[in-house]
Amino acid sequence: MFCERSMVEKVNGKVEECRKLFLAVLGTLFFAGGMNLFIVSANLYSGGFLGIGQLVRTLLVDLLGLPIKGIDIAGIVFYMINVPIFFIAWKELGKKFFVITIICVTMQTIFLTFIPTEIQILGDEPLASALIGGVICGYGVGLTLREGGSGGGQDVLGLYMMKKKNSFSVGKLALMINVAVYLGCALLYDLKIVIYSLVYVAVSSYVTDRVHLQNVNVEVMVITKAKKEIEEIIRKYNRSATVMKGEGSYSHEGVNVIYSALSKHEARSLEHEISEKNLEAFMVFKDVNHIYGKYDKHL
Secondary structure (H helix, E strand, O other): OHHHHHHHHHHHHHHHHHHHHHHHHHHHHHHHHHHHHHHHOOOOOOOHHHHHHHHHHHHHHHHOOOOOOOOOOHHHHHHHHHHHHHHHHHHHOOHHHHHHHHHHHHHHHHHHHHOOOOOOOOOOOHHHHHHHHHHHHHHHHHHHHHOOOOOOOHHHHHHHHHHHOOOOOHHHHHHHHHHHHHHHHHOOOOHHHHHHHHHHHHHHHHHHHHHOHHHOEEEEEEEEOOHHHHHHHHHHOOOOOEEEEEEOOOOOOEEEEEEEEEEHHHHHHHHHHHHHOOOOEEEEEEEEOOOOOOOOOOO
């Protein structure tokens, strides 16, 4: 019986890993589609590492007249720039994250290279393209990060900084890097293009932080008699909790009030496990803007 349960748990674990990898790769498809169909097709620029790739492509194709047709080499340049970043992923963020990042960056490069950039879905509407492209790209980046992967570049650097400093987020770092890149672009290109590109960056950065649930902190209060079981669930996330004694105002029976701070991703998992195990509990979740003290963000 124990062996059967262990085997089922292993199979379920593998299925869950495959599901997360599929969604992480799907996120790169969303990003590449939003980028090529809305941002690049409107002659706008991404920031960060991909923005550098786009600038190199413009230099090679438009200014130097390199005969490259049918594909967008910005993705290939982006992949080459990412090679040093892979070492940070390996050393600082773990082998599993490194492998998933390699897969995601490779697939993202393929999507960026072969999704056409000549199709103008919205026509000559740069503001609408920046807004819609920002939402799609931001969702794609956030989805990839939420499922334990990354699109490389500033995503990896953002996750690394997030581990070092709680107030950091991938979206904030992306915004900082991109503003610097666009200030440089303002000296080379039409200022209107730079402004619309900044709109894209602001929207995509905001959406990334909303979808990347590990980046959203949640205050959790659980009122229950199943103290031991819920403490064990919270410990699985490498979190601690404060336990207080309480009393029901109607029943006058003793209860435990368990207070903790989790990421929104962990909070959803906690709610799911409590429900799955049929534990009697009253739960309150509240988003918090800032946590001071010993609290580590998890990938």
